[in-house]
Amino acid sequence: MLPSRLPDPVPPARHEIAASYIGRLATLHGLNISTLWTQTTIREPSGGMRRIIVPERLAALTGRTVYELAGALPELRTPQPDWAMFRHQPQPGCRYCDTKHPGGEVTRIIPHHRYVCTRHQIWICPSDADGHTTRLDALPEIVQAQRRHLRILRRHGWAITYDAVLTAMLICGQLWSLPENENGEARNEWVRRANVLIPPGTAEATFSVARLCAVAYPEAVALAPLLASPYWRQQAQRTTWNRHLFNAEIARRLRHPNYSYKDHDNDPISHWANMIAKRPPLDPIRVHDQEHHLRKPALRTATQLAQQRQAHAFDPSHRAGAPLVAHRHLATVFRRAWDPIRRHVVSPDGNSYYQL
Ligand SMILES: [Zn+2]
Numbered sequence: 001m002l003p004s005r006l007p008d009p010v011p012p013a014r015h016e017i018a019a020s021y022i023g024r025l026a027t028l029h030g031l032n033i034s035t036l037w038t039q040t041t042i043r044e045p046s047g048g049m050r051r052i053i054v055p056e057r058l059a060a061l062t063g064r065t066v067y068e069l070a071g072a073l074p075e076l077r078t079p080q081p082d083w084a085m086f087r088h089q090p091q092p093g094c095r096y097c098d099t100k101h102p103g104g105e106v107t108r109i110i111p112h113h114r115y116v117c118t119r120h121q122i123w124i125c126p127s128d129a130d131g132h133t134t135r136l137d138a139l140p141e142i143v144q145a146q147r148r149h150l151r152i153l154r155r156h157g158w159a160i161t162y163d164a165v166l167t168a169m170l171i172c173g174q175l176w177s178l179p180e181n182e183n184g185e186a187r188n189e190w191v192r193r194a195n196v197l198i199p200p201g202t203a204e205a206t207f208s209v210a211r212l213c214a215v216a217y218p219e220a221v222a223l224a225p226l227l228a229s230p231y232w233r234q235q236a237q238r239t240t241w242n243r244h245l246f247n248a249e250i251a252r253r254l255r256h257p258n259y260s261y262k263d264h265d266n267d268p269i270s271h272w273a274n275m276i277a278k279r280p281p282l283d284p285i286r287v288h289d290q291e292h293h294l295r296k297p298a299l300r301t302a303t304q305l306a307q308q309r310q311a312h313a314f315d316p317s318h319r320a321g322a323p324l325v326a327h328r329h330l331a332t333v334f335r336r337a338w339d340p341i342r343r344h345v346v347s348p349d350g351n352s353y354y355q356l
Contacts, residue, residue: 176321
């Protein structure tokens with residue numbers, strides 16, 4: 001028989017998924033997780049197999065108000081949050097923040113714009129094999145980039161910021177994949193940071209695409225406001241001869257003094273200006289689904305093998321951005337880069353849309 005009220009109802013963590021919180025409560029009290037899950041959930045009214053949380057039951061069990069629980073647990077909010085602004089898969093957060101939450105691993109559903117725990121200087125994105133232990137003490141510009149990222153969010157909202165930062169990350173990965181003399185001074189920074197996070201000779205143990213993402217993050221965040229800005233998007237769409245201002249701004253942000261428009265798609269910035277600047281921001285391909293993602297997924301064997309191959313071949317000074325370009329974290333913007341070109345159409349009633 002389960003108690004109606006737990007003697008030690010620890011609080012939930014911010015953005016924790018309900019299954020993680022209930023699992024920790026069960027562990028702390030020596031209870032069976034399935035039994036506690038059943039006590040706090042009901043079958044969904046539509047008759048499916050899925051069970052949904054009853055906030056009042058969790059409130060009664062913990063002695064905490066529904067309002068207090070919903071402040072930390074997004075699944076308990078009414079109305080439901082816009083799940084598109086969260087990563088679709090739950091993941092661990094900062095392991096140092098988690099030490100104050102007993103009862104086992106804390107699994108969270110994290111918004112797209114959270115890449116760094118600025119308090120503990122830990123890299124927390126994307127979900128990857130390194131267990132979120134990547135310390136950024138020696139790379140304060142990555143922590144600073146998270147603060148700049150939040151300023152972009154406040155100015156443009158989550159959807160434009162999501163698209164701009166991921167697109168900028170893809171562009172940085174593509175630049176880092178070009179021959180050495182074509183990717184500007186940012187490359188020197190990428191090599192330097194990569195040597196800190198993946199010290200030479202240790203790639204077999206330290207390599208992860210999450211760390212490559214951290215390496216390129218400051219330049220991605222420097223580039224993103226330009227990709228998000230309506231003014232610069234307009235400038236980017238002007239004719240080749242009239243793009244001087246846009247090119248100069250790119251050169252300044254990427255410390256790439258010789259940057260100029262190139263009339264081929266090998267230059268990812270020219271490709272963005274020619275093909276993508278006129279398109280609306282993308283929604284994430286996949287959105288959090290409470291039915292299928294109650295727990296964080298384990299890294300698949302195929303993914304682990306791919307990472308081992310990439311680690312073996314890793315050389316930060318030679319086209320090292322390729323694994324970042326191909327990583328699933330950038331899938332939304334990567335697919336668009338290879339999309340058929342769509343035509344911008346304005347209908348008679350004034351609505352603007354894109355047509356294949
Ligand atoms: Zn932390």
